[in-house]
Amino acid sequence: MSSETSQRTTERGRIRVSGFDVERVESRDPLSSWEPDLQSEAGRGRLEYAWQRFKRNRLALFGAATIVFMVLLAVFSRPISLPNGFPVLAGQTVQPFSLAPADPANQDVLTGYREPTLENLFSGTATGLYLFGADWAGRDILSRVMYGGRWSLSIGFIAVAMALLVGIPLGSIAGYYGGKVDEIIMRLVDLLYAFPFIVLAIAVIAVLGRGYWEMILALVVVGWLPYARIIRGEILSVKENEYVTAAKALGSRDRSIITRHILPNAMAPVIVQATLSIGTTVLVAAALGFIGLGLSPASAEWGVMLNVEQDAIARGRWWAGLFPGLAIFVFVMAINLVGDGVRDAFDPQGDQSDTDTGGLR
Amino acid sequence: MAMLEVEDLNVRFYTEDGVVKATNDLSYRVEAGERFGVVGESGAGKSVTSLALMRLIDEPGVIESGEIRFKGRNLLEMDEKEMRELRGNEIAMIFQDAETALNPSYTVGEQISEAIRYHLGLDEAAARERAIETLESVGIPSAAQRYSDYPHEFSGGMQQRVVIAIALSCDPDLIIADEPTTALDVTIEAQILELLEEIATEFDTAIQLITHDLGVVAEFCDRVMVMYAGHPVEMAPVEDVYYDPQHPYTVGLMSSIPRIGDDRDRLQTIPGRMPDLIEMPPGCNFHPRCPYAEESCTRVEPPLVDVETGEPADPINSDAQAAACLAHTGELSGELDYEVTVRGEDDPAVPGDAPSSAGVSDR
Amino acid sequence: MSLQRFVIKRALITIPLLLGISLLTFGMVHAIPGDPIDFITLFTELDPETEMEIRAEYGLDQPVYIQYIDWVTSAATGDFGRSIITRDPVISEIMERLPYTLVMGIMAFGVTLATAIPTGVIAAYYRNTKIDQASRVFALLGIAIPNFLLGLLLLLVFASWLDLFPILPPTSQGIVSYDMLVYTLLPAITIGTGSTALLMRLMRSSMVEELDKDYVRTARAKGLPERTVVQKHVLRNSLISVVTVAAIQVAFIISGSVVVEIVFSYPGIGRLLVNRVGNRDFPVIQAIVLLIGVAVILANFVADVLYAYLDPRIRY
Numbered sequence A: 001m002s003s004e005t006s007q008r009t010t011e012r013g014r015i016r017v018s019g020f021d022v023e024r025v026e027s028r029d030p031l032s033s034w035e036p037d038l039q040s041e042a043g044r045g046r047l048e049y050a051w052q053r054f055k056r057n058r059l060a061l062f063g064a065a066t067i068v069f070m071v072l073l074a075v076f077s078r079p080i081s082l083p084n085g086f087p088v089l090a091g092q093t094v095q096p097f098s099l100a101p102a103d104p105a106n107q108d109v110l111t112g113y114r115e116p117t118l119e120n121l122f123s124g125t126a127t128g129l130y131l132f133g134a135d136w137a138g139r140d141i142l143s144r145v146m147y148g149g150r151w152s153l154s155i156g157f158i159a160v161a162m163a164l165l166v167g168i169p170l171g172s173i174a175g176y177y178g179g180k181v182d183e184i185i186m187r188l189v190d191l192l193y194a195f196p197f198i199v200l201a202i203a204v205i206a207v208l209g210r211g212y213w214e215m216i217l218a219l220v221v222v223g224w225l226p227y228a229r230i231i232r233g234e235i236l237s238v239k240e241n242e243y244v245t246a247a248k249a250l251g252s253r254d255r256s257i258i259t260r261h262i263l264p265n266a267m268a269p270v271i272v273q274a275t276l277s278i279g280t281t282v283l284v285a286a287a288l289g290f291i292g293l294g295l296s297p298a299s300a301e302w303g304v305m306l307n308v309e310q311d312a313i314a315r316g317r318w319w320a321g322l323f324p325g326l327a328i329f330v331f332v333m334a335i336n337l338v339g340d341g342v343r344d345a346f347d348p349q350g351d352q353s354d355t356d357t358g359g360l361r
Numbered sequence B: 001m002a003m004l005e006v007e008d009l010n011v012r013f014y015t016e017d018g019v020v021k022a023t024n025d026l027s028y029r030v031e032a033g034e035r036f037g038v039v040g041e042s043g044a045g046k047s048v049t050s051l052a053l054m055r056l057i058d059e060p061g062v063i064e065s066g067e068i069r070f071k072g073r074n075l076l077e078m079d080e081k082e083m084r085e086l087r088g089n090e091i092a093m094i095f096q097d098a099e100t101a102l103n104p105s106y107t108v109g110e111q112i113s114e115a116i117r118y119h120l121g122l123d124e125a126a127a128r129e130r131a132i133e134t135l136e137s138v139g140i141p142s143a144a145q146r147y148s149d150y151p152h153e154f155s156g157g158m159q160q161r162v163v164i165a166i167a168l169s170c171d172p173d174l175i176i177a178d179e180p181t182t183a184l185d186v187t188i189e190a191q192i193l194e195l196l197e198e199i200a201t202e203f204d205t206a207i208q209l210i211t212h213d214l215g216v217v218a219e220f221c222d223r224v225m226v227m228y229a230g231h232p233v234e235m236a237p238v239e240d241v242y243y244d245p246q247h248p249y250t251v252g253l254m255s256s257i258p259r260i261g262d263d264r265d266r267l268q269t270i271p272g273r274m275p276d277l278i279e280m281p282p283g284c285n286f287h288p289r290c291p292y293a294e295e296s297c298t299r300v301e302p303p304l305v306d307v308e309t310g311e312p313a314d315p316i317n318s319d320a321q322a323a324a325c326l327a328h329t330g331e332l333s334g335e336l337d338y339e340v341t342v343r344g345e346d347d348p349a350v351p352g353d354a355p356s357s358a359g360v361s362d363r
Numbered sequence C: 001m002s003l004q005r006f007v008i009k010r011a012l013i014t015i016p017l018l019l020g021i022s023l024l025t026f027g028m029v030h031a032i033p034g035d036p037i038d039f040i041t042l043f044t045e046l047d048p049e050t051e052m053e054i055r056a057e058y059g060l061d062q063p064v065y066i067q068y069i070d071w072v073t074s075a076a077t078g079d080f081g082r083s084i085i086t087r088d089p090v091i092s093e094i095m096e097r098l099p100y101t102l103v104m105g106i107m108a109f110g111v112t113l114a115t116a117i118p119t120g121v122i123a124a125y126y127r128n129t130k131i132d133q134a135s136r137v138f139a140l141l142g143i144a145i146p147n148f149l150l151g152l153l154l155l156l157v158f159a160s161w162l163d164l165f166p167i168l169p170p171t172s173q174g175i176v177s178y179d180m181l182v183y184t185l186l187p188a189i190t191i192g193t194g195s196t197a198l199l200m201r202l203m204r205s206s207m208v209e210e211l212d213k214d215y216v217r218t219a220r221a222k223g224l225p226e227r228t229v230v231q232k233h234v235l236r237n238s239l240i241s242v243v244t245v246a247a248i249q250v251a252f253i254i255s256g257s258v259v260v261e262i263v264f265s266y267p268g269i270g271r272l273l274v275n276r277v278g279n280r281d282f283p284v285i286q287a288i289v290l291l292i293g294v295a296v297i298l299a300n301f302v303a304d305v306l307y308a309y310l311d312p313r314i315r316y
């Protein structure tokens, strides 16, 4: 190191400072153990950081626990056997537990409605304990609510997963390649956004007819839009960033640019949106069930249960609808707590403006 | 008694990540009509200091202790109403980014005259007239027409003039200008500084000018306070600081003053960066970046002392040059061996003598 | 002047959107696997002659693009053909029910604005305090409760238990009658709950965003009273940005009305849509879906124009 470089000289006007030798600082060992904290929040560090924060959010954890609880109840409400044509373990029972007090299909038409009661808690009857009462056909509502979670919840999770699978690739393509492709995809998004969520879903069901997979498809047709928008927006903003240019200069293939640089950045808003969307989707699915365009009236899907009983509820038999309704409410609430928690975890200072609506329209 | 006396001011922000100690036992004074500079890098606590004067520190910040005496009255003991009487009326503020400092949906005229109406009790028409006069005095051409323009219809320099006009409108005794030129380019910066200079002379207004540019201070101010990490590290009349800086940080700032034609990036030549004010280095906060730091600097927090006597400084009553470095308390074994020379007088071509680490225990 | 130009420019953008949604709704029928005529005739066996007649009546003997043009041009004049179920003109079926939905929607909108804006402002001003927390909890409740459950509970409490309302709407008196208007409050509140929750939080975030802006500090530094700072400076700007959200509210209220009309057996467009989807009455379905799409696009248009009008910065 020559003395010329270590001898800093700066002039301004008539003043010249010399001998202020900054290289001493750079070359010496640190004098104390104090170190400037390095706030590396990029990439994996960011996920971990978010997870740390999420774990400290009690409301969000409570929501997550509620969701897990409801999912477990649905799964273990009745035994699950694989269908006969299934490639492996055909016809076998893979889940032998049966937590529901009764078979949700067990009827007692002669008695019909029963008010919720604790009476049977220790005696039990063949058709249920009636903690939540019985519906018009004398079926145990508690059992039906537990079992019905299989429909309502699986629709929510599957539809959102599929929406992600459609929205992320389409958004990535639109954002990354731009031009005509972008134009076409985003105009389609705009178009579909012109219809309220449920109206578009109804239109799709009008075309496809009713049924489990038809409903999921209808929900996916609506559900992919936000992800496409988020991903595209994120790509457009990241695209300008130097490191992508640098990666391009180094000859990365397009796909690896998207997966290595852009997706990690877009992850946070997508995860938040997806979480909240599960709630919205369950809500819309239940609403479709309620207006009679969802699953068959015999199923125990929560919205359908309310549909079948709507007159009874309005005329005083509140229990027939309250419990399935509460199940939806509790689930959506829990999802929102988790979604808020996830958002706060990723963006502690942020003021939640974009996702405040929970993806509701 | 000086017009403004700040004594042992401590501002804290209670954030989730910890307590930000934004100002620490800060004491200084500003005389009537004086131009007082506050210099330091980004995050040094300059804006917090000036907002504290206006009692405009927002959540989660609190003024924890200290006194701010304006014309003898402690602002921190006033109620909100008395405080409002002062704001904009006796103490006014000019902000860094004029574009965002103006409300986009009101005309500039309205934004000036609302303060006039409120403080001086003038009616619409009189307030308007006064606002137009003020606009004229800050050099806005055809002020009467521009009165009803919206902020976005002005250029950056003109917006800053409007902000200055707001500050001037009620003829304050003290103007706090928080980096009024940072967002502007060099020629406009010069014009705005010139304008402030005119105002200061014409209305005999005291100005507390906040900047991170010692060059600006040298041209504009009477006295200056250098801040580092929420602490005052040097305080003195401008000539003393300029020709005879007594704190290594000040020297670092001086040696990084950009020359004309340089990039006007933030200061960069002092290695490292300012600590966040939550967890500060022990002893002298500057030691991780100070070329003269020794082991003792990591243990002892240097007090602000009179550089002549080594006695604790009294920034409120005395003009003596003060600095917070162990070199002035006798606890530093080495010397501050930088040199400031005035060019043209003898032009000491900076001899290539050995990089003088002599005396500084460098291990 | 310049606003006028902005309006025209913005209106031009809506044209391709309108064309797009008309294509989508038209395409609906053709997306159904099978021959559209089966849905028209409800899968009855036909002799070839009648089939030809029906094909001609519905234009099915024409190429698809001609069918589209015919459909759009008549739709533009309000002619959506006849319902397959009732054989009535679609437009008259819709017009009969539209006033009900409009009145309900406007009431719901009113409920939303009247409650969401003040509460959102208060929540923002007292952000991160107990008040804000409470508003957040209410918003969460409002968003999470299914509107059909809420509607049924309102019916249970107010109609069944308290006997303040009839269980079925007094439709025979028409929409402009005291009883019907009072009854409409129930569905309007039901819809309004969800949209209030939504708008309240949006208002809050918009206001919080504004409160953090530098001009607020300038206003405070002028010495203006806090009331003036908030009401004059902050509120105005945050309301401006909430205007754009009003469009979302329209979509939300339409969504709500579809479900809530079923709950209350309310004779509006939403219930018509749902009933006819069950019957696959495509002319009616298409007409309503198109109408809703147009309504949302128009709402967006109005919101944008309003925004441009209110915000002096936006002039093209």
Ligand SMILES: Nc1ncnc2c1ncn2[C@@H]1O[C@H](COP(=O)(O)OP(=O)(O)OP(=O)(O)O)[C@@H](O)[C@H]1O
Binding pocket: B013, B015, B020, B022, B040, B041, B042, B043, B044, B045, B046, B047, B048, B049, B058, B059, B060, B061, B212, B276, B277
């Ligand atoms: N609202 C706040 N919440 C938490 N910390 C804050 C807040 N406002 C300021 N601070 C902290 O106080 C310290 C001083 O900030 P200040 O704005 O006074 O710096 P400055 O010297 O004005 O810098 P600049 O040149 O960037 O304006 C910073 O470390 C900052 O992080």
Ligand code: SF4
Binding pocket: B247, B248, B249, B284, B285, B286, B287, B290, B291, B292, B293, B294, B297, B302, B324, B325, B326, B327, B332
């Ligand atoms: S006390 Fe030590 S570290 Fe601090 S400025 Fe003086 S020499 Fe540098």
Ligand SMILES: [Mg+2]
Binding pocket: B046, B047, B048, B178, B179
């Ligand atoms: Mg600042």
